[in-house]
Amino acid sequence: MCSHISCCSPRQARPQPCSSTTSFSDSRCDSGQLTHHTTSSHSASAESSSPSGTEQEIDDREEAASCHRASHPPHVMSERKEVIERSMYLASTGSPGVLATIVRTSGSTYRRAGTRMLIEAEGKLTGFISAGCLESDLSEHAKRVLVTSQAARVSYDTTAEDDIIWGLGLGCNGLVEILLEPVSSPSARAKLEILSRALQTTSKGYLVTVVESTHPAAGTGSYLFAENEGNILSDLKDPQLRLQLEREIHRQSENIHPWYTTVGFEGYHLALMVEFLSPPMALTIFGSGPDIAPIVELAQSLGWNTTVIDKHPEAELRKRFPKAHSVRTLSVPVSIESFAIDEQSVVLIMTHNYLVDIELLRVLLPSSVRYIGLLGPKRRGEQILDTLRTEGMEITGEQLLRLHSPIGLDIGSETSAEIALSIVSEIQTVRSHRSGGFLRDRNSTIHDKSQEAS
Structure with missing residues (x-):
């Protein structure tokens, strides 16, 4: 059995009752009230209908402000990992909990499909589905899931213009569908x-x-x-x-x-x-200076696997960077085979050593690494490239596109923490194929249409 709950907006001035018939499409309640009916997961009708309401072509930042303003405390481990590990712990100990997964989105929504959140019996939440807009209501539905031990689907539709008055009052103009499952279920x-x-x-x-x-x-x-x-x-x-x-x-x-x-x-x-x-993003950092530690910490909070490589013994590197996924001693001569990197890898060169940087770029530029960040002023990077060309190395335009020197976004960084933010932000920008500009200047949706599970 699967419960299907629709949280929706009014379509007419006069309240209309929700249909009690089994339907494969979204149930609608024109009164704007939460409705709940239980249907067999094996008895739904033919095809899923498109969500009613016109999907916005351009996100309106002001309309979604109520959802985007909420803040959340930083996590030591990545949110995704924390949700998974806590859910597995509850399942292994027989403790009650409900795993909430966004399975479909349309229009302006705070999180994308595939986002997960854990709801425990006493109300504790790990992760978040929205910016606080939906969590309280989802917790109520989770209680029903724990009672029935059956999965449930919950739909929130805020695409109607009058949702702010009659519906949940979010003003986000989007649709999100969430699957609720007891963590104890075999699936x-x-x-x-x-x-x-x-x-x-x-x-x-x-x-x-x-x-x-x-x-x-x-x-x-x-x-x-x-x-x-x-x-x-x-x-x-x-x-x-x-x-x-x-x-x-x-x-x-x-x-x-x-x-x-x-x-x-x-x-x-x-x-x-x-x-x-896919595996977490692999970030390899060459160097061992104090400016690397904030990058390692920030990368860890994003769930990236960070490897620090330097000339120092591994035991010393481990003491310096306890939050790194792994540490290695840089071997000489430098060879790409010893780095365990591929086309999905991201590399930062932060050795503060001119000659070492030359050797690293000599092997990294011809590789398939997707991003190479070189610390230092622009002139220093140009001198290193000139040296490599003088030695007979052919440097292609494609290789230069993957090289970022100076490294980081222009956000006025001064402190090591600010520099780390600049560097990590640039990496995220590149891997997301974005420009790193202001969202207010973006002339399309905040999230690419290809990222909508609709």
């Missing part, structure tokens, strides 16, 4: 194991979660995980259905953002959320 525990391994290994793959289904062998919360190496993990018993879901993965195998889709299979219909799982 939730299996997915948590998969998510945990994704944070610890270098393997990649696609995780498919069944959001709604009319198929008797595919309940809400069922899953399939397809690793790039070809391994398949799933609680779906029908082999043909598994093949159908694998085909859906291959159909959009270039998509690294979560997506929501509906598929038909032998007369049955399923709504799915598909996520690409």
Whole structure:
């Protein structure tokens, strides 16, 4: 059984009752009140309808201000890791808890699909789904999930102009659909194991979660995980259905953002959320100066795996950078094979040693590393490149595009913490294919349409 709760806006002046019939599309309540009805996850109707209301082409920062203003305390570990580890702990100890996952978004929403939050029985939250707009209401729905031990879907639709008056009063003009699952359920525990391994290994793959289904062998919360190496993990018993879901993965195998889709299979219909799982971003820093520690700490809070490499013994490096994922002693001569980096890696050169920087750039520029940051003034970087050219090295335009010298965004940094913020912000800008400018000057949506699971 799966509970489907819609939190929605009025469509007419006169309140209309919510339909009590089983429907594969979103339920609507024109009175603007929260409504709750229980439907079988195997008895929904045919196709998912598009969310009603016109989707905004351009996010309005002022309309979403009520959601964006809330602040949250920094976490020592990444939010994603904290949610997963705490959820696994509750499941292993038999403690009650509900895992909330955003499975679909449209329009202006604070978080994207794939975001998770843990709701414990006494109300403690780990992570967040919104900026405080939805958490209280979700906690009430989580209590029902704990009572029934069944998954539930909750939809919040704030696309109506009069939502501020009659609805939840968020003013965000978006739709978000959330799946609530008891952490003790077999499917939730299996997915948590998969998510945990994704944070610890270098393997990649696609995780498919069944959001709604009319198929008797595919309940809400069922899953399939397809690793790039070809391994398949799933609680779906029908082999043909598994093949159908694998085909859906291959159909959009270039998509690294979560997506929501509906598929038909032998007369049955399923709504799915598909996520690409990959290892945390790998950041390699060459150097051991005091300016590196703030970068390591900030990177850790983002869930990045940071490796510090320098001439000092590993024991000394570990004392200097206890929050680094790993430390290594720089070997001579320098070789790219000894760094364990690839096309997804990010590298910072912060040795404060001119000759060492030359040797590092000699091997890093021809590599496939996606980002190379060189500390120091622009003239110093140009001198290093001139030296390499004089020695006969051919430096291409593509290589120069990956080289950032001076390193960081122009935010007026002075202190080591401010410099770290500048550097990490530039890395995030590059990996997100953004410009790093003011959001108020952006002439399109805050989140790319390709990142919407709709």
